[in-house]
Amino acid sequence: MSYTPMIHQYLAIKAQYQDAFLFFRLGDFYEMFFEDAKKASKELEIALTSRNGGKDEYIPMCGIPYHAAKQYIKVLIDKGYKIAICEQMEDPKQAKGMVRREVIQLITPGTIMEDESLQPKKNNYLAALNASSDGSYGFAMSDLTTGETRVTLITTWDGVIQEMDANDVRELVLTPDFDPTKKEELVERLNTTFSESKEDQVPDQLKSITEGIEQEKLLRPLGRLLNYLLSTQKRSLDHLQPADVYHINEYMMIDQHSRRNLELTHTNREKKTYGSLLWLLDDVKTAMGGRRLKQWIEKPLLNQKQIEKRMDAAEALKEHLLERETLRSLLGNVYDLERLVGRVSFGNVNPREVVQLKRSLEQIPEIKRTLAELGEASLSKYEQEMDPCAEVRELIAGAVVDDPPFSTADGGMIKSGYNETLDQYRDASKNGKRWIAELEAKEREETGIKSLKIGYNRVFGYYIEVSRPNLKLIPEGRYERRQTLSNAERFITPELKEKERVILEAEEKRVGLEFQLFGDVRLKIKEQSARLQKLARLVSSLDVLQSFASVSDRNGYVRPQFSKDRTLSIKNSRHPVIERVMRRGTFVANDFNMDKTCDLLMITGPNMGGKSTYMRQAALTAIMAQIGCFVPADQATLPVFDQIFTRIGAADDLVSGQSTFMVEMDEANYALSHATQNSLILLDEIGRGTSTYDGIAIAQAIVEYIHDHIAAKTFFSTHYHELTFLEEKLDRLKNIHVGAMEENGTVVFLHKVLDGQADKSYGIHVAKLAGLPDNLIDRADEILQGLEQSSPESVESTASTIQEEAEQEVAAAETVEEEPEQLALFADVKQEDTAPSLSKRERKVLHELGKIELLTMNPMDAMNKLYQLQKALKK
Numbered sequence: 050m051s052y053t054p055m056i057h058q059y060l061a062i063k064a065q066y067q068d069a070f071l072f073f074r075l076g077d078f079y080e081m082f083f084e085d086a087k088k089a090s091k092e093l094e095i096a097l098t099s100r101n102g103g104k105d106e107y108i109p110m111c112g113i114p115y116h117a118a119k120q121y122i123k124v125l126i127d128k129g130y131k132i133a134i135c136e137q138m139e140d141p142k143q144a145k146g147m148v149r150r151e152v153i154q155l156i157t158p159g160t161i162m163e164d165e166s167l168q169p170k171k172n173n174y175l176a177a178l179n180a181s182s183d184g185s186y187g188f189a190m191s192d193l194t195t196g197e198t199r200v201t202l203i204t205t206w207d208g209v210i211q212e213m214d215a216n217d218v219r220e221l222v223l224t225p226d227f228d229p230t231k232k233e234e235l236v237e238r239l240n241t242t243f244s245e246s247k248e249d250q251v252p253d254q255l256k257s258i259t260e261g262i263e264q265e266k267l268l269r270p271l272g273r274l275l276n277y278l279l280s281t282q283k284r285s286l287d288h289l290q291p292a293d294v295y296h297i298n299e300y301m302m303i304d305q306h307s308r309r310n311l312e313l314t315h316t317n318r319e320k321k322t323y324g325s326l327l328w329l330l331d332d333v334k335t336a337m338g339g340r341r342l343k344q345w346i347e348k349p350l351l352n353q354k355q356i357e358k359r360m361d362a363a364e365a366l367k368e369h370l371l372e373r374e375t376l377r378s379l380l381g382n383v384y385d386l387e388r389l390v391g392r393v394s395f396g397n398v399n400p401r402e403v404v405q406l407k408r409s410l411e412q413i414p415e416i417k418r419t420l421a422e423l424g425e426a427s428l429s430k431y432e433q434e435m436d437p438c439a440e441v442r443e444l445i446a447g448a449v450v451d452d453p454p455f456s457t458a459d460g461g462m463i464k465s466g467y468n469e470t471l472d473q474y475r476d477a478s479k480n481g482k483r484w485i486a487e488l489e490a491k492e493r494e495e496t497g498i499k500s501l502k503i504g505y506n507r508v509f510g511y512y513i514e515v516s517r518p519n520l521k522l523i524p525e526g527r528y529e530r531r532q533t534l535s536n537a538e539r540f541i542t543p544e545l546k547e548k549e550r551v552i553l554e555a556e557e558k559r560v561g562l563e564f565q566l567f568g569d570v571r572l573k574i575k576e577q578s579a580r581l582q583k584l585a586r587l588v589s590s591l592d593v594l595q596s597f598a599s600v601s602d603r604n605g606y607v608r609p610q611f612s613k614d615r616t617l618s619i620k621n622s623r624h625p626v627i628e629r630v631m632r633r634g635t636f637v638a639n640d641f642n643m644d645k646t647c648d649l650l651m652i653t654g655p656n657m658g659g660k661s662t663y664m665r666q667a668a669l670t671a672i673m674a675q676i677g678c679f680v681p682a683d684q685a686t687l688p689v690f691d692q693i694f695t696r697i698g699a700a701d702d703l704v705s706g707q708s709t710f711m712v713e714m715d716e717a718n719y720a721l722s723h724a725t726q727n728s729l730i731l732l733d734e735i736g737r738g739t740s741t742y743d744g745i746a747i748a749q750a751i752v753e754y755i756h757d758h759i760a761a762k763t764f765f766s767t768h769y770h771e772l773t774f775l776e777e778k779l780d781r782l783k784n785i786h787v788g789a790m791e792e793n794g795t796v797v798f799l800h801k802v803l804d805g806q807a808d809k810s811y812g813i814h815v816a817k818l819a820g821l822p823d824n825l826i827d828r829a830d831e832i833l834q835g836l837e838q839s840s841p842e843s844v845e846s847t848a849s850t851i852q853e854e855a856e857q858e859v860a861a862a863e864t865v866e867e868e869p870e871q872l873a874l875f876a877d878v879k880q881e882d883t884a885p886s887l888s889k890r891e892r893k894v895l896h897e898l899g900k901i902e903l904l905t906m907n908p909m910d911a912m913n914k915l916y917q918l919q920k921a922l923k924k
């Protein structure tokens with residue numbers, strides 16, 4: 050190849066970082082070439098140019114100024130890309146031949162440390178997975194910004210997906226030979242960046258992180274994770290905390306769909322935090338508290354003792370309003386200790402952040418005092434275990450000025466009195482400057498030029514400036530000329546240059562020494578990482594507990610009790626989020642009464658009546674209780690649920706190419722195969738995605754199955770009134786309905802849950818409320834009446850077995866198809882051979898129609914097919 054040596058160097062380095070953008074440092078720019086350049090110019094919206102890369106070769110190129118790199122890195126990281134930062138490793142002026150260049154860091158979505166790319170209240174997890182031959186998976190994850198590392202063993206593939214989803218893993222490291230179909234599934238279901246690393250032996254210098262862990266199945270994913278971190282970050286990872294082994298069965302299991310459906314951390318439609326449970330419960334004062342709250346919501350507890358411990362503390366804080374307010378204002382002054390410690394270790398902490406660390410530590414003694422005053426046993430752990438890290442605070446207070454510059458480049462961050470040599474340099478430069486000020490006065494005096502001044506610039510150093518009209522006043526030979534401006538001349542004297550040398554030397558030494566001293570301070574803080582991290586953990590948990598207390602107090606929540614006999618009994622229960630966004634006092638509270646003789650509730654009632662709301666509020670109440678928060682009710686007794694399953698209509702998964710009905714059945718199947726009698730199941734209008742009779746049949750079979758084989762607490766809403774007869778058949782099933790009234794032809798929703806079944810659907814009333822055209826509504830009424838008259842059986846059927854239903858379906862199919870055109874059409878099909886009236890083309894279309902497999906098609910494809918068929922007919 051005829052490439053230049055530099056392009057050869059570029060290609061050699063790029064070969065090692067194929068799945069990343071290579072930011073290749075050239076002077077003040079990071080340049081990209083070839084495909085990288087084409088892709089980057091699109092993603093970053095920057096100009097694509099080209100460069101002569103050898104004899105005749107022009108190669109695509111684009112570049113970004115190195116000082117603006119952060120913002121471009123953020124854009125690429127947000128899109129899930131990786132970036133290899135390749136720097137010049139020697140001064141180009143001194144380099145013999147090609148400047149040596151090396152990749153100093155591979156920045157990836159799971160390892161980014163820059164604030165610009167991180168959300169304060171969200172962990173940024175990098176995970177690694179290791180498949181064992183027995184079908185289990187070791188799963189390790191780490192947040193490089195906070196140093197937390199956790200590892201667990203997961204026995205099922207579903208569990209892996211759930212764990213990835215629950216923790217919102219940003220990047221996953223796999224072995225290069227990981228099962229490709231499984232990887233494909235992960236790519237489809239999760240929004241994660243994938244990386245590879247072969248190495249899975251825990252590196253020697255990071256052994257402390259895995260201390261005490263002996264299981265090979267846990268060590269391997271940890272080894273893979275740590276090797277990946279070392280090879281990409283190429284620097285100290287001392288702030289990584291010892292890995293915490295956890296068991297996924299210590300936490301309530303909520304599958305990926307149910308998490309979405311219940312809108313735990315973001316809403317379904319808009320993907321916003323606003324309107325989610327996280328939003329509701331977030332009254333934390335620190336970023337760390339925000340992350341902890343999210344972790345708790347994502348992992349509700351199962352151990353009642355642990356839950357009660359959190360509740361005791363939240364209750365104590367709820368009862369003591371004054372102290373809580375004091376704590377809140379103190380916490381408000383605490384910065385992100387965890388991430389600050391991470392940056393200290395990582396080496397990219399700036400002087401301002403070090404001062405933030407000090408300010409945060411200054412709050413701790415006061416927080417401890419307030420907790421001590423509270424005198425509550427439930428909070429004494431926090432009071433006793435919080436270590437104010439006084440040495441760190443004093444170290445920073447003694448060394449760093451209170452309002453330091455952002456960058457260390459020009460010094461100015463170290464306090465005077467901290468280091469004697471530094472003080473001497475400062476004096477030297479100060480004295481020099483004073484001498485210069487005196488010189489200016491002296492020269493004015495002696496030359497009589499009042500406007501004479503001494504200035505400084507980086508190129509010429511110190512100079513004496515005299516304006517043009519005054520030049521004649523300068524005695525011959527007094528100054529040496531240096532520079533001519535349009536209206537002035539600049540001069541120097543040997544004395545001035547000598548002083549300049551002294552000043553600049555002192556300045557340079559000062560800046561260098563300040564940098565070094567700041568580095569020492571950083572290292573001393575780094576030695577205390579573990580203590581600071583422990584403190585951060587306590588502060589963040591305390592912050593979440595005070596948030597629970599504040600939110601519970603403000604919204605009138607009560608402390609729930611836990612039942613041992615699976616009783617679910619809630620008085621005046623409300624949907625916590627809807628209640629908050631509605632006008633105060635307008636949400637209608639409802640009760641739940643499910644003792645051990647009742648496992649299933651069949652909920653009927655009009656559209657918009659509040660069925661879905663009622664079901665969801667049960668699930669949200671259970672989750673709130675199990676994370677240790679109070680609940681929206683006047684009185685609440687709940688079982689500790691091991692899992693929650695939902696099938697709720699809203700999240701139809703069109704994007705992933707699955708049909709509505711398929712998603713429904715998938716989710717139902719998942720619930721039926723995983724639920725235990727300690728689970729909570731919400732099935733919202735299951736079976737409505739297919740024909741009425743198929744739907745009813747499947748729904749009934751599911752209800753019976755849950756009743757007979759699982760006995761989980763189950764809420765089942767439906768518009769199939771036919772199903773309410775099941776109350777007679779299944780003794781642990783109860784009918785309830787949401788009330789509605791008809792008033793002057795419109796429906797009034799009471800939102801009150803009542804015993805028994807609903808009498809009417811009001812579907813058309815609701816359609817009217819939605820503003821459909823009047824004549825359309827009239828027509829619907831007409832059709833409804835027709836249907837009710839023509840087949841009273843099918844509308845008010847009290848079918849009792851699936852068998853009967855199936856038979857009826859056949860019968861019904863025949864009655865429904867009474868439309869004259871349809872009859873004619875089908876008649877024609879039957880007499881295909883003998884009917885000359887049907888053209889060849891028409892027969893072909895019919896044949897095509899018969900072949901379509903509707904169940905495997907998505908709605909868009911079905912529409913397209915229909916369109917084609919119709920077009921074929923019209924030809």
Ligand SMILES: Nc1ncnc2c1ncn2[C@@H]1O[C@H](COP(=O)(O)OP(=O)(O)OP(=O)(O)O)[C@@H](O)[C@H]1O
Nearest residue numbers: 635636637638655656657658659660661662663800
């Ligand atoms: N208890 C309540 N108090 C006040 N308003 C409520 C209550 N429950 C529900 N609503 C309001 O009614 C609206 C409809 O509720 P929901 O979606 O639960 O009805 P639904 O019975 O499930 O309807 P559909 O059968 O169409 O799914 C909600 O968005 C909410 O604004």
Ligand SMILES: [Mg+2]
Nearest residue numbers: 660661662733
């Ligand atoms: Mg609904």
